[in-house]
Amino acid sequence: MLERGDRVLVTGATGFIGSALCRVLVGDGLHVVALVEPGVDSANLEGLEVEALGGDVRDATCVQKAIAGCRAVFHVAALYRFWARDPSDFYAVNVGGTRNVLEAAKAAGTERLVYTSTVGTLGLHSSNDPAGDRSADETSYPEIAHLFGSYKRSKYVAEHEVLRAAAQGLPVSLVLPTFPLGPRDRAPTPTGRLVLDFLRGRIPGYVDTVLNVVHVDDVARGHVLAAERGAIGRSYILGGENLTLKQLLSQLAAVTGLREPNLRVPRSLSLAAAWVSETVEGRMMRRHPAVPLEAARMSTTRMAFDDSRARDEIGYAPRPAVEAIEESARWFVENGYVSSRRRAKIMMRAVPRQ
Secondary structure, eight states: OOOTTOEEEEETTTSHHHHHHHHHHHHTTOEEEEEEOTTSOOGGGTTOOOEEEEOOTTOHHHHHHHHTTOSEEEEOOOOOOSOOSSTHHHHIIIIIHHHHHHHHHHHHTOSEEEEEOOGGGSOOSTTTOTTOOSOBOTTOOOOGGGOOHHHHHHHHHHHHHHHHHHHTTOOEEEEEEOEEEOSOOOSOOHHHHHHHHHHTTOOOEEOSOEEEEEEHHHHHHHHHHHHHHOOTTOEEEEOOEEEEHHHHHHHHHHHHOOOOOOEEOOHHHHHHHHHHHIIIIIIISOSOOSSOHHHHHHHTSOOOBOOHHHHHHHOOOOOOHHHHHHHHHHHHHHTTOSOHHHHTTOOOOOOOOO
16 A cells, blocks of 8 residues: 555656646655656646656656656556657657656566556457447457557557566556546547537537546546556556447536537548548648547447446446536636637536535
8 A cells, every 4th residue: 555655656747647646646645756748738737746857758767767766656658649740659658658667667676556558459349249238348359450540559569568567577557547537638638629629619410439438536546546456467447437429418518508419420421531631631731630530430439348347356436427527628618728709608517416
């Protein structure tokens, strides 16, 4: 068990999940060393009593210095997006950076390491279960051809580096967040962008898909539980509720007072629009496409997950997804992400807490 005053390192500390984790750890009385990439927005750490160290996970020497003296390490840092001008960036950060952390932790004799992976590395049952009634779990292995995009592929490779280190004796557990929502999603993440696009009136319709929504603070607490109770080399899905996209949009409408989109968009049309966007904007114009193909593929794939292992083995207990949806929408509205014209149409309604 982690004890008050223990020195712990969080990589990716300024990000959505990383900063939420820092808040949980500081609240538990731990001495948090926050690895902060030079030049990034560190607003998510404002007001937190953390020891901020500038550095990049791609710099092995920097990682070694950051880990020195830390009882536990939470490796959250990753390049999480659906497009990059140079796909090799995904491997440099997600694979090379992970190797640096693993090697430094081993050399320093770190007692516990938690690696943040993604449910994107898991297999899905949608190909042989059109109704989407089966939920994937930690034993659902993917078809390699279905790991679309450099983000998923690089995280899949990084997972194998982590599992190899575990087999060699490094005390590391893996956590696989689903689709987190909540406050302080400054980038925003691809998940939060769905909420933001709804608030901005940019979602005219929906596709028939399923996603698992979880509050980012529950994901953060799940990291701590994995550090304290997780088995070495064991993976834990940190999820919440499986919702159809229509259900998610209905809940967003309910908490904001905005109109719910009722137009069902065919999967083929969504993929075609993304292909055109990535070809013209991404490849020809060399700028971020409005609709990355990987994002469209994800949005048209039924991604239901079962987090029973985390609930049963480490005591993971997430709150209702609607709370994550409401807090995400409220934060975007209150922090200037929505135009004044659109804000005038929004009537935020607090969700009763259980």
